[in-house]
Amino acid sequence: MMNPTEIADALDAIAKAKFDPAEFGYAFAQATDNAQATVAKLRAGSTNKSDIAGGVLLNGKFHYVPVLPGMAAEMLDALRASKRTAKAKPAILIATDGEMIAAEHRKSGDTLHCSFVELGTHFSFFLPAAGKERYRAAEENPVDIKATGKLAKLYDALLKANPDWAVPERRHAMNLFMTRLIFCLFSEDVGVFKEDQFSFAVFSYGGNKGEHAREVLVQAFTAMNLPKGQREGLPAWTDTFEYVNGGLFIDAIEAPAFDPISFRYLRDAAELDWKLINPDIFGSMIQSIADPKARAELGMHYTSVPNIMKVLGPLFLDDLDESLDKAWDKPAALKAQLHRLSKIRVFDPACGSGNFLVVAYRQMREREIRILKRLGELEGNEHFAMFSSVSLNQFYGIELTDFAAETAKLALFIAEYQANARFADVFGRMPPLLPLRDGGQIRRENALRVNWDEVCPPPAEGEEVYIAGNPPFLGKAQQEEEQKEGMDLVFSGRVKAYRAFDLVAAWYFLAAQYIRDRNAEAALVATNSICQGASASSLWPEIFKFDVEIGFAHRSFKWRNNAAANAAVICVVVGIRNTSSKAKRLIDEDIEVRAGNINSYLVDGPTVTVSASSKPINGLPEMTFGEMPRDGGHLILNQIEMESLTDAYPETRTIIRKFLGSEEVVNGLDRYCLWIDERADPTSLDLALSIPPIKQRIEMVAENRLKSTNKSTSDFANRPHRFVERRSPETFAHAILVPSVTSERRPYLPVDRVGADVISSNLNQVLYDAPDWCIALIASRLHLVWIATVCGKLKSDFRYSNTLGWNTFPVPKFTAEQLDQLSASARRILKTRYQHYPKTIADLYDPDKMPDDLRAVHRENDELLESMYIGRAFRNDTERLEKLFKLYAARVKQGAK
Structure with a gap:
């Protein structure tokens, strides 16, 4: 696989060679990381899909056409209009006469017009033709x-x-x-x-x-x-x-x-x-030279400056700017801001190659220059601009890996030089370049084992410390033994159930401990799971015990720009500070609101944590999870096994049921089980034992359970014909099934209604003989955002919990008429789905392929349900959550009386 540098070199070689319009398309294909065999087939015409004379079209990659002199730009219109282009969906359209190039990204519509000799210079524009995502910052600074x-x-x-x-x-x-x-x-x-x-x-x-x-x-x-x-x-x-x-x-x-x-x-x-x-990103990129795994996507993913500013802006830079605005016409106040800049310290306890520290340093130096220029204007002299009072000594970091720590120091030096050069452009002088002054205070340590006070001493009188950074995103399953030991050191004896936390939780806890009762604040990036599920209900109450609060938060957003092969990480930024009367800021995409209180779910609402409840606290029907066989698989049948048994022994149809778990519900798969229920039919066990292949399966279940170290399983070895855990009533007419895990891409949670001939596995949550209006609740946007927030996720999928999600779901007191309306809405959803048979839930709820009529009945269901909460539809998910948490807090308070 070619990395972007190699592609740049290959394109540069084409640009330097004599232009051959008949050969360019094949040379371009080879330069953009296509195999020799692919290029050979293209040349032979077997895979060339172009319908324009002399053109070369490679599926999904590029469509090239040679043109007459001066006609490159005009040819783009023909390429766009080409039916073959529409069908083959090339990433890049390119036309050239050997003097000029006209190119376009089909996906974004961005165009490029440059001389032919600049082909290599603009290599990043053509990266999509090699199946690599283009990132603008890299293009601007190749x-x-x-x-x-x-x-x-x-x-x-x-x-x-x-x-x-x-x-x-x-x-x-x-x-x-x-x-x-x-x-x-x-x-x-x-x-x-x-x-x-x-x-x-x-x-x-x-x-x-x-x-x-x-x-x-x-x-x-x-x-x-x-x-x-x-x-x-x-x-x-x-x-x-x-x-x-x-x-x-x-x-x-x-x-x-x-x-x-x-x-x-x-x-x-x-x-x-x-x-x-560019020192803002140079550290990350240089760090990759020691990591061969990162080579294939050099420059494709690194922390962008706009994302870093999501942390540094609300943490302290915005406050600096506000203070500068107020002081703009007051020399004494401006000098006070200069002094303040010299007393600010920035500490990144997971600094990597120094991106956060570099950006913070550059931003502080830019503000210093603004102040000095303004003082010169107000007082008619520049004596305040003799040198910078912002020193690299004010920037602290902890980094575990050797090369990253060294790179961070180097990136800070480069940033200092460039800031000094900018200072010289404005004021005509700069500090001596050599010898180097002390660099950033970067310690090569394990941040979970070292005392942060020793790395960045507590602020003295007049000093401010701001902790900022992007600690590692590692869930429980991804943590190595050393990282688990670090979690033990931070949490053991202080926080319960901490082993379920993401690794980043330890940084939040240590940051809260550091800033307590000090002139310090912290803001860290984390995956959004830090404010969902167990983390929201177990971690944050312990953090709040340090007398800190959430001062600002960016709700879920994509953190960094990744190559096409990698999914962007959905993150949050949470800023914590000592309890204060200052305004709190809640930022959701491009919308910022002032919040009265930001709770651990990043909602403007009461500081409550949603705790699992064994019974519904909201008047809803009781939900349980399905049947658990613990049988070693011997009571379960696939389609072929079921048909073989019923063909040979037709009487077995009375003891075989459909058996559906999450995957079967969502993907429409068929699976079966032996359901030997002596409660409903006292003769069923005798029938089962009279059929040799079933008797053999029952014996294998007994053998498997005897070997189990789980006492509740081994105790059932003497009842091998039945499931260990059965929660269904002796008789029921129908059941509503809710898969326990579902893709976060789906706009609604999957839910289905089945008859009494279906047995649900424990991978579903089940409502037995519940009214249809329950389906309207579960299939609503309102319920999805509640589940996503309070139940958390399994990897990137929603995780449904009856005790944490359904039993706590806040609902208003519905009237009988409203319940009838919701039941009718649920039936419309089911009917619409059935009209698209045999499409499955997975097919129907693919956000890119969801049928318009199904989307419409869901929208009507949302509007109907939400009107029962506030008299109208909610404007967005933030408003939904705010209302739900207010209802939940009121219900908890009422229950406590």
Whole structure:
């Protein structure tokens, strides 16, 4: 698989070659990561779907057409209108005359018009033709991707040439070497060193094939660690280097040996224009050079600046801006804000490659420049702009992995240089570049084992500390043993049932502990499960015991931009602070509201947690989960087994029932079970034992249960003909089945009504002989948002719980007439579904394929039900949840009296 850098190089090669209109389409196919066999078939015409002369159309990838001079832009219209284009759905449309290129993304409608020689420069525009998602930030700054790709090749080549450096014990040395190397390449391009000073030394003295490069690099790095006049024993050429230090070269100076290949890659990296590097994302991208698994999607997914600002803005930058606005015409107040900036400390206890710290630093420096410019305007002088009072010393981080920690320091240095350069553009001067001042306070530690006070000391008088970051997203099943031990250290003896929490919960707990009674606040990113289900009801009450509150929150949104092969993570940002009278902010997509209170479900409502109830607290019928066989599978039959039995022994039809679990309900699958119910038919067991294949199955059940370590199962070994757990009444007319797990993509929860001939498995929740209006409740948007919020999810799927979801679901007091209306609505939903037979629930509730008539009756059901709550339909899910939590809190309060 080609990574974006390799695609860029391949497209650049096409741009530099002589244009051949007949060959371009096939060269483009090869450059965008298509196999030789695919290109050969395309060339032969067997897979070329184009209906335009000279065109090349590859299904799902691209449609290219050569054009007459000056006609590239006009040809896009013909490509759009092509019936073959509509059928083959290519990601990219491209027309060129060899001088100009006109291209378009069919999905977004974005267009590109550029000269042919710029084909490689705009490689990211064409990534969808290779099946890779395009991310605009990468397109705007392609040097970040190119630098990462070239450094990745260098890294791999060096490890191949130095296998002794590939072992874990030497990996720190390798990572530190790469960090120093990147610093030098950057420094010679931006003026920290003289132009090309480092490259000149390496390629002048390193040998033709890199045979002396190791010695040259060690000598250069050693010189940078020593003030001039203290470099005895080093070659004279090292005197040209300034003293750098600042911690970057203070550790042991080592370098791997170079072979011709790695030396070539070093030359390629040196030829890039490093002053264009964007430090906001550079850290994440450079970190990937040490992770081969991330190579295939370099530049495709990293934390974007807008998402980081979702954290930093409401955490403290918005307050800074508000204070600046108030102080704008008051010099003394502006100077107070300058002083405030010098006292703000930012702490990321899961800093990775430093993205949050870099963005925070840049944002603070930008505000400082604004203040200084304004003071100059108000007082007619610039004496306040002698130098910056915002230091890298104000930025703290904890990071477990070695290379990420080193990269974070480097990214902060790059950010500092660029901020100083901006300062010089405005005020005509900048602090001395060398020697380096102290860098960011990055500690390589396990954040769940180290005392945060030791990393970032508590704020002194006048200081403010803001904790911000994006801790790891790992659920219980994904946590490794060391991470589980970290959870034990944080929660054991303090919080119950913490093993069910996502790993990120530990950071929230430690952040709340850190900020308590201090001039500090925290805001962290987490998967939205942190505010659903068990986390909302078990974790947050313990966090609130630190006398903190949720000051702001971003409700569920997609956190980062991922390549096509990866689903975006649905996240929340939760900001916590000491209890305060300040306004609380609740942000949902692009809408912000001031909240009276933000509870653990991120709802503007009472601080309540929804606890499981064994009985409905709302007057609804009792719901239970279905029958549990615990039989080793011997009482269960597939279609073929059922037909074989009933063909050979027709009398078995009386003891065989349909057996439906979640999957069977949703996907319309058929499965059966032996249902030997002596309550309804005292002769059924004798009948079963008289049929040899059934008798054999019953004996196997007994054997399986005897081996069980579960006493409640082994106790049923003497009753092997029946299910261990049976919850259905002795007789019933019908049952309403609700699958326990369902896809989050579905706009409504699946629910079905079946007759008494169907046995439900324990993978469904069941209402026996319940009125039809229960279906109207379950199939409503109102019920779905309640379940999604209070029950949480299993992986990314909704998890339905009778005790936590149904028994607690807040409902108003319905009149008899209203219940009749809801029952009629439920029947309309079922009837509409039946009209689409044999389509299954999975088919019908696919959000992209849901029939219009079914969508319409669901909308009518929602409007009907919601009018019974507030007299009209709710505007959005936030309003739905606010009303539900108010009703729930009132019901709990009433029950407590």
